[in-house]
Amino acid sequence: MRRAPPTAAAFLPSTLTLPTLRNAAASCTGCDLYKNATQTVFGEEPARATLLLVGEQPGDQEDVAGHPFVGPAGRVLDKALKEAGIARNQVYVTNAVKHFKWEPQGKRRKHKKPSAAEVAACRPWLEAEIQVLAPRAVLCLGVTAAQSVFGKSVRLHELRGRRLNTPMTQAVLVTTHPSAILRGPDPAQREEDYRRFIEDLRRTAEYLHQPPAGEMLHKPTYPSRQR
Numbered sequence: 093m094r095r096a097p098p099t100a101a102a103f104l105p106s107t108l109t110l111p112t113l114r115n116a117a118a119s120c121t122g123c124d125l126y127k128n129a130t131q132t133v134f135g136e137e138p139a140r141a142t143l144l145l146v147g148e149q150p151g152d153q154e155d156v157a158g159h160p161f162v163g164p165a166g167r168v169l170d171k172a173l174k175e176a177g178i179a180r181n182q183v184y185v186t187n188a189v190k191h192f193k194w195e196p197q198g199k200r201r202k203h204k205k206p207s208a209a210e211v212a213a214c215r216p217w218l219e220a221e222i223q224v225l226a227p228r229a230v231l232c233l234g235v236t237a238a239q240s241v242f243g244k245s246v247r248l249h250e251l252r253g254r255r256l257n258t259p260m261t262q263a264v265l266v267t268t269h270p271s272a273i274l275r276g277p278d279p280a281q282r283e284e285d286y287r288r289f290i291e292d293l294r295r296t297a298e299y300l301h302q303p304p305a306g307e308m309l310h311k312p313t314y315p316s317r318q319r
């Protein structure tokens with residue numbers, strides 16, 4: 093008999109608010125990633141953010157601290173948000189996968205990309221975060237985040253620079269992950285990647301500054317929505 097795919101769905105609370113979601117996610121065992129991680133790293137407020145940023149998964153420092161984007165990639169993100177005129181404290185920051193996946197490399201814990209099954213397993217948390225917050229826009233940082241939001245495999249270069257809607261939310265933009273900028277092979281490439289990242293953030297800020305059209309394209313999939 094085939095095993096059912098892993099999923100966090102059974103761990104969602106009956107009433108969806110950011111605190112109930114965060115509490116419930118702390119004991120999620122919906123896939124195997126909780127086994128080797130220190131803790132669940134859930135998204136962080138403000139609860140009335142108009143922009144929700146989705147990364148891939150917590151890194152080594154985030155896993156220990158219990159907060160998203162506090163390591164080197166977070167510092168790039170903070171600097172870029174500031175340059176693009178977006179206040180970090182007005183942005184809800186989360187990850188497609190809430191536990192740190194890693195493999196040993198000497199004494200280090202080396203980041204390991206989550207599988208498609210693990211991204212799909214963790215997707216109910218992201219879907220619930222988006223439903224509760226109902227942000228005006230979701231910005232995917234990297235292909236794993238986009239894969240979770242679109243619910244299928246995607247190619248970053250095909251989505252970058254466009255504004256799309258999905259069943260999950262009405263305005264989705266896609267850019268690179270700040271850690272990909274840090275991994276650039278040389279300073280010139282890193283500078284170019286950072287410049288394009290700022291461009292994408294500015295495009296997102298421009299959209300947020302437009303008056304809302306008032307449309308709500310996606311139907312809520314969960315019964316209650318409270319902040």
Ligand code: SF4
Pocket residue numbers: 099100117120121122123124125126132189190191213214
């Ligand atoms: S990665 Fe997501 S689905 Fe897997 S155990 Fe952690 S919170 Fe649950």
